[in-house]
Amino acid sequence: MADSDIKSLGSFVWSIAELLRGDLKQSEYGKVVLPFVVLRRLDCILAPTKDAVVSLAEDLPDDLDDYTRDLMLSEAAGDGIRTYNTSSLTFRAMRQQQAGDIHKNLVAYITSFSPGVRDIFLDKFLFTDQLKRLNDAGILWQVFERFAQIDLHPKSVSSTEMGYLFEDLIRRFSEISNETAGEHFTPREVIRLIVKLVTDRDADALTGSGIIRQVYDPACGTGGMLALTEEHLRQLNDRVRVELYGQELNPESYAICKSDMLVTGHDPENIAFGNTLTQDAHKERSYHYMLSNPPYGVDWKKYQDPIREEAEALGHDGRFGAGLPRISDGQLLFLQHMISKMRDDDAGSRIGIVMNGSPLFTGGAGSGESEIRRWMLENDLVEAIISLPTDLFYNTGIQTYVWLLSNRKEQKRRGKVQLIDASGERFWRAMRKSLGSKRREISEEAIDEVARIYGDMLNGDGDWAEVSKIFQTTDFGYREIRVERPLRLRFEITKEAIERLRDQKPIQKLNAATAEALWAAILSNMNGQVWTDRVPFLKALDKALKAADLKVGAPVKKAIVAALGERDEEAEICRDKDGNPESDTGLRDHELVPLDQDWRDYVAREVTPFVPDAWVDESHRDAADRGVGRVGYEINFNRYFYQYVPPRPLEEIDTELRALEVEIAGLLKEVVE
Template sequence: MDDATRDMILFGAIGGNVKVYNLSRFTFDRLRGQDARQLHDNLVDYITKFSGNVRDIFLDKFLFTDQLKRLKDGGILWNVFERFCEIDLHPDSISNLEMGYLFEELIRRFSEISNETAGEHFTPREVIRLIVDLLIANDDTKLTGRGIIRQVYDPACGTGGMLALTEGALKDFNSSIRVELFGQELNGESFGICKSDMLVTGHDPEQIAFGNTLSHDAHKDKKFHYMLSNPPYGVDWKKYQDKIKAEADTMGFDGRFGAGTPRISDGQLLFLQHMISKMRDDEAGSRIGIVMNGSPLFTGGAASGESEIRRWMLEKDWVEAIVALPTDLFYNTGIQTYVWLLTNRKPVNRQGRVQLIDASGERFWKSMRKSLGSKRREIPDEARADIVRIYAGFLNGESGESDVAKIFDVADFGYREIRVERPLRLNFLVSQERIARLGSEKPFEKLEDQEKEEILDVLMALPDQIFTSRDAFEKALSETLKAEGVKIGTPVRKAILSALSERDEDADICTDKNGNPEPDTELRNHELVPLKDDWRDYVEREVKPFVPDAWVDESYCDARDGEVGRVGYEINFNRYFYRYVPPRPLEEIDAELRILEAEIAGLLKEVAA
């Protein structure tokens, strides 16, 4: 009998949704009553006799047999086993949620020791609850009734906390709803925990995939109603760049990364694009909630990968709201984070608009009695409800919320980066200093010594004066070269002009062969013109009054729309929610300095003693 047939028979015999069996003659209690010397072999028998879906977790992801051998070789296997037997881990005593907390606390401690990347392992439960509440806040009518099925997906699912809490929230709203959970996870231990949870809660464990989501999409062609995730912050994707860039270049928008790729040092926006590619096209559409750090909001200038991704999302009108969270919420980082909410089924009143909510202030957090690593704050239930109320009501400063909620048109986040040129003005002089510069010019260095001497003689024969016109200097140079019978090539001529010139704002403008002013690259500047402004009006208002000779390089155009200036998008929370903080009184600063000076003096005395 093959494994598949045996599994089908045994799963059928078990009944229900739980698809787990064990063919070993041992149970945990029986193991405890056996000879301690046989414990290792008995445990191996117990573990390897589980059904294949569990065996994969124990052996391949947690490497249990390797760990058991290490404990045996260290002579502590029985001691560890006895201590575990004394702990009551029954679901009646410890819920799945509490078990998740236990596991994640262990992960947190070990990640601190191993200096894991910030945000790579798990998300505090109150943050997950906030994301879930925001996702379903306005879906009452869609979730009401019988026969409703909702598919939930997390591309970096970790231990499955986001999936589990989303299912719980949906079930609380409508107990008859059917929730199907999907996910993918790269970390073996986290994947094992998530898959185990799927097994014991009656979900299909095969819908939780192992591997890197960005380089290998295990749920290709699948679409989901709700997607939520906390991808790792600031983690590079260098190891997978060949596959990712190949997909972006060859498939474009038929693949997942058609909008562009961010810098190699941070893959957060890759995860978000991946999730967008899995939005449903039906009437229900999809909703996305993702928590990221500040980098995806503003990193990258116009035409960069990050800016083009933001442009694509905003111009497609998928971004519904962004919520700034308090700092010090996560276990191994204190950085500022943001929840992005996206949907491809915006209600009419939200179309073309984006709501920003600044929930970083003291109103939305409280200090914890005891810190957990870097986590010193938490979002209480009432604050979470307040954030959801502001979002669901699409508030824009109403009811005293002007300091925490603002609504903008999509175009408010866009700008055109125009290139502003100023004319090149040079004077020319034959001096020892400038002739010395000529000696380091490569075209001149390559000449024979005799040729160098001839050119230097020509230069010394030029009038001893400052030329404020390049045309006049070139004419004098050409006449002197002809008179001395010396011929030079174009590269050498350019080297002479470069070495003997200096910028001079009082000199004449240098022009090209068509009589047009030449731009001075050192004076080149780029202005960011709001998308709602006409760049011509902007230049007349903001540039010309200060530099009347400036002009816009109209060949510097956007690759997508062909218009003057490159389009960029950024979302700057500090600009929109700036709060003035007055400086401390001088008396207070002076008093603090005197205290510090006294402390330093005391330390110096101790050293000198």
């Protein structure tokens, strides 16, 4: 089916939603249209073997166990189909009957499906509730009759084309209900790029017969990534056996994905419902290929307890041993979950995941994000990261990145990471008509070009000098050392200093008589004097308090020093009881020293010439390697691919301004006349 035909089909199905206007809220249109599309698809697929299934169902003994009964009826429905319907009803038969029977007939038809499909319509789509609403509104027959006109048999609409249809419908429903379309699917050209990058390096290993590949998506949505991965693998080898696995939290997306698995011959039980991060439905399993587009910037606060418990109890024996990202973004949780399912054999596993920029650089040394990046890079799991063009997704125009990971790197890639900047104009083309936030698309030629750049491991070569660069994994690491400056204080009794002193909590806790005695002692004995050394100041303070026969505790003295002392670069250094300089926390700084440099050499070159009195706090150490300074990792694309664009000449700008002035003057003249 041509693209124009798919769009035409999508427009026709969309037009059916117009029948719901006034009786349902716009946000509820998808709850009717999507399950009706699935139902019509199943009806078209099962129609050729309907009579055989109905006849067999009538002849089967009543005492036959459920497993055998389901197996026999599924086989009668046809090869590659994991469902059946024992009702003699079909869309065609119901269309020929009276309109008044349509609600009863549809409910009977739905409840005659195999248990798996029946649960999809009853428990996930809640479709019988929607049918009742349509029937009560008097529009059920009109909606059904329109769907009965559509031919959704696989010979007319392939599984891939059905994916496009669902993509188009979900996008439209999400737009009118102001929901997040990106939570349901990824644009197909982005999926094709990821699939090609993940699988093409294994083309040789996929040749021959008896090849089995297991594919997994922990946030599978309607199953687009799974379907296109299988399609591409079969293009590489039509004899390969592909087993698809996934998990999805959204009930409608899950229902669509599981329905697609049923009609394409896959085991529907491999698609699980629920929260992947808290209820891993595929424990102890590992996969050859894993692909995903997890939610961006979605917090995991409401289900943080089981995640934290697993991380603390299991450490690296669990899924989240590397660290936990900030509560506002769970993307790196999904990535760790996928890494935990890598195969520990010669074949290994490959991962392709698309995320926003946050996992690249959010979080400083020691943070959860940095520790996760550190773990991946120090274990040499990251092969490449590709920056995609903006405005590719339906619900957001932000920059996105494809991460490619493997636990069986080629020899030439070991210890290295390839960064590819595929965000430039050479890699995208403008769409003739925008779809939500999606204004650009990646052409097949661009997909092939990115795959070639990755496959050939280009490193700033020729035309691609500013597009692809190879780095050592350690190039992204640094040590965050703590640089201290000595505390230098100048003391003077001023009005402002006294006001600061009055606001100190230890002072406020004094009784009124003691407070008044303290003010009198300070003002009468110390007013008008200036100290640039803390030691003489403290002696003068003790003398003033003694003269007033006033005894105060250490907290009060500390409050006096804090309130009356001001930083002064010309003052003497404050020292502890051992004579060591005290650090000024207000002047404390941190320097990021590249991992391939000695921090002492770095300080001598970059710090000491500018602040000679500075020193490094050597007690500030990394928790893992115990070296001075905390280790951090970040990947900043802008740093590696920044291209300076010189400002335009002033003469050019002046010319444009003069032209605009003339144009504005002309417009004003027209208004006046």
